[in-house]
Amino acid sequence: xxxxxxxxxxxxxxxxxxxxxxxxxxxxxxxxxxxxxxxxxxxxxxxxxxxxxxxxxxxxxxxxxxxxxxxxxxxxxxxxxxxxxxxxxxxxxxxxxxxxxxxxxxxxxxxxxxxxxxxxxxxxxxxxxxxxxxxxxxxxxxxxxxxxxxxxxxxxxxxxxxxxxxxxxxxxxxxxxxxxxxxxxxxxxxxxxxxxxxxxxxxxxxxxxxxxxxxxxxxxxxxxxxxxxxxxxxxxxxxxxxxxxxxxxxxxxxxxxxxxxxxxxxxxxxxxxxxxxxxxxxxxxxxxxxxxxxxxxxxxxxxxxxxxxxxxxxxxxxxxxxxxxxxxxxxxxxxxxxxxxxxxxxxxxxxxxxxxxxxxxxxxxxxxxxxxxxxxxxxxxxxxxxx
Amino acid sequence: xxxxxxxxxxxxxxxxxxxxxxxxxxxxxxxxxxxxxxxxxxxxxxxxxxxxxxxxxxxxxxxxxxxxxxxxxxxxxxxxxxxxxxxxxxxxxxxxxxxxxxxxxxxxxxxxxxx
Numbered sequence: 001x002x003x004x005x006x007x008x009x010x011x012x013x014x015x016x017x018x019x020x021x022x023x024x025x026x027x028x029x030x031x032x033x034x035x036x037x038x039x040x041x042x043x044x045x046x047x048x049x050x051x052x053x054x055x056x057x058x059x060x061x062x063x064x065x066x067x068x069x070x071x072x073x074x075x076x077x078x079x080x081x082x083x084x085x086x087x088x089x090x091x092x093x094x095x096x097x098x099x100x101x102x103x104x105x106x107x108x109x110x111x112x113x114x115x116x117x118x119x120x121x122x123x124x125x126x127x128x129x130x131x132x133x134x135x136x137x138x139x140x141x142x143x144x145x146x147x148x149x150x151x152x153x154x155x156x157x158x159x160x161x162x163x164x165x166x167x168x169x170x171x172x173x174x175x176x177x178x179x180x181x182x183x184x185x186x187x188x189x190x191x192x193x194x195x196x197x198x199x200x201x202x203x204x205x206x207x208x209x210x211x212x213x214x215x216x217x218x219x220x221x222x223x224x225x226x227x228x229x230x231x232x233x234x235x236x237x238x239x240x241x242x243x244x245x246x247x248x249x250x251x252x253x254x255x256x257x258x259x260x261x262x263x264x265x266x267x268x269x270x271x272x273x274x275x276x277x278x279x280x281x282x283x284x285x286x287x288x289x290x291x292x293x294x295x296x297x298x299x300x301x302x303x304x305x306x307x308x309x310x311x312x313x314x315x316x317x318x319x320x321x322x323x324x325x326x327x328x329x330x331x332x333x334x335x336x337x338x339x340x341x342x343x344x345x346x347x348x349x350x351x352x353x354x355x356x357x358x359x360x361x362x363x364x365x366x367x368x369x370x371x372x373x374x375x376x377x378x379x380x381x382x383x384x385x386x387x
Numbered sequence: 388x389x390x391x392x393x394x395x396x397x398x399x400x401x402x403x404x405x406x407x408x409x410x411x412x413x414x415x416x417x418x419x420x421x422x423x424x425x426x427x428x429x430x431x432x433x434x435x436x437x438x439x440x441x442x443x444x445x446x447x448x449x450x451x452x453x454x455x456x457x458x459x460x461x462x463x464x465x466x467x468x469x470x471x472x473x474x475x476x477x478x479x480x481x482x483x484x485x486x487x488x489x490x491x492x493x494x495x496x497x498x499x500x501x502x
Contacts, residue, residue: 184467184487185396192402195491199409226488233469 007087010149020139021080027136028078030127031118038117039070045113052110055102057381059313069093074114077143087150094154098162099364107151115144161337165352168338176232183229187222194218231349234286241280241360243383248275248309248316255285256307259292264302267292271309277316278382283357287365288320290350291376295322298374314382319368321375332367354378389430390414390498391460393423393437393449403436403494410495420444420452427458434498439466439473450480463497465489 004012011017043063046052056062073093080086097107119137122128128136198215201207248271256267277284288307295305299322308319327335334340336355341348351365354376358365361380368375390412394400397418404414415430417423420441427435435453439446446464453460462482466473469486477484485497 181467185394185399188488189396189398189402191488192399192406192491196402196405196409 005084005087006153007082007084007146007150010146011082014142014145016082016139016142016146020142021082023132023136023139024078024143025080027122027128027140028075030125031078031121032075034117034121035071035074038074038114038121039067041117042070042110042113043067046106046110049106051103052106055097055100055106057100057313057315057379061313074118077147082143082146090147090150091154094151095158097151098155098158099366104152104155107148107155111144111148115141161333165337169352169356172232172338176229180229180233183225187225187229190218191222191226194222228349231353234353241283243278243280243361245276245278246281248277248318249273251277251279251281251285252288252307252309252318255288256292258285259289259296261292261296261305262301265296265299265305266303267305267307269307269309271307272311275309275311275316277309277318277380279361279380280357283360284378284380287354287357287378288318290354291320291378294350295320295324295374298322299324315363316380316382318378318380319375320378321368321370322373324373326370326372327367327374335367336365388412388433388498390434390436391417391423391427391430391432393417393420393435393441393446394465395419395438395440395442406491406494407436407498410498412498418442420449423449424452424456427453427460428456431458432460434463435460436463436465436494436498439464439468439477445476446482447476447480450482454480 043066046056047063056066058065076086076089118140122133122136122140125133194215198212201211249269252269252271256269261267292305296303299305303323306319306321308321310317310319328342331340331342336351338349338352340352354365358378358380362383363378363380365376365378368377390404390407392400392404392407392414393416394403395418397416400416400418404416407414412434415426415432417426420443423435423437423441435450435458437446437449441449444452446466450462450464453462462480463485464477464480464482465485465487466477467487474484483497489497
């Protein structure tokens with residue numbers, strides 16, 4: 001017997017079936033004229049509560065966008081169909097709640113707002129007879145509980161993924177401190193010996209293309225190993241931020257050459273003059289160089305990268321976009337996990353490190369939905385310095 | 388300049404010394420704190436380049452012992468341990484702190500740099 005999907009399971013549990021969906025569809029035209037006021041009430045309540053308001057970092061522009069989303073959300077809840085595609089769309093919203101750090105308590109309180117408002121509209125309506133009205137009210141309660149169940153499930157999934165990363169980081173930390181330091185010295189010997197051999201050959205006026213190529217390979221690979229060790233050590237410790245207001249333009253102009261990209265990769269930087277970032281410049285540069293190196297590698301060392309810096313309310317956003325093949329759907333949920341990599345030469349630390357640094361700033365790094373290439377959005381909120 | 392290189396990894400100490408010799412410095416090598424002290428007292432160096440974690444003492448203890456023995460050399464501490472405590476402790480002794488890895492061609496500049 002095929003096991004039930006999450007949605008089938010919760011629907012069966014509360015007794016929500018096709019007849020319930022049909023009742024909600026019938027109720028849609030009754031409640032729809034009041035969607036606007038319900039949505040307004042919903043966000044007015046959030047704005048009145050600091051804990052909930054804190055999750056909305058983009059100010060009134062973001063609230064306007066969110067109102068549109070909530071309107072569609074309620075509309076869809078009444079319209080159905082309440083199938084797997086519906087569940088997938090709802091689950092995406094649940095993931096956003098985790099991403100914006102909305103405390104779980106506000107899922108319940110906010111859902112209660114919607115419940116009270118929609119039920120009150122139904123009670124005032126004369127569209128249904130007493131018996132029908134009861135059944136519509138029950139179906140509405142059930143779907144709202146199903147919505148909560150979906151939110152809790154997605155919240156749990158994200159939390160598990162977050163914990164898995166945290167556990168891995170802790171393990172990496174212990175290993176890294178020991179192994180990283182142990183490897184520094186032998187690598188130092190290899191690097192300096194290669195350097196000394198090269199110098200010696202120069203002195204002896206020996207010029208052999210094959211020898212030069214191998215010496216170059218040794219130097220490049222030692223550098224790569226050193227970078228892995230640095231990434232590990234950086235991940236293993238959480239260095240306190242040294243935050244200050246820095247000019248976005250200057251930071252980006254310095255970060256691009258620091259990434260040491262191949263000649264076939266061009267980078268277009270678009271940052272308005274006067275845009276400042278409230279950040280630890282060294283650590284944010286590390287985020288940017290990691291994203292640039294990733295983009296370059298994804299494009300096989302050939303192509304274009306765009307960096308767009310913008311201010312959106314009390315946050316600064318940096319979008320790093322490339323015209324490479326993009327990130328396959330099946331790996332998207334995992335790319336920020338430590339030690340997860342799809343690259344033959346990747347160490348699986350770069351994006352985990354980016355996320356660690358952004359989160360230390362109270363911000364985020366996310367992979368955007370994009371039609372072409374990959375686009376990463378770095379959000380850095382202002383904390384101290386005025387915008 | 389006369390440079391004393393101290394590192395318990397013999398190969399690394401020898402390579403550092405050789406790199407410095409390429410830059411025209413004369414060098415000696417020690418692999419423990421005690422042997423470094425003995426060498427410095429009998430042949431006072433201008434510069435001491437030392438690892439921070441030596442088998443018998445820390446770089447900070449070595450540098451303080453050198454001062455106590457009247458060896459007035461500029462000190463450069465090279466370490467893979469870049470935690471704030473290590474860096475602060477090294478700097479307290481008046482040393483320049485340099486994190487590993489040190490690029491081979493950067494070492495000469497460190498020695499030649501302002502004291």
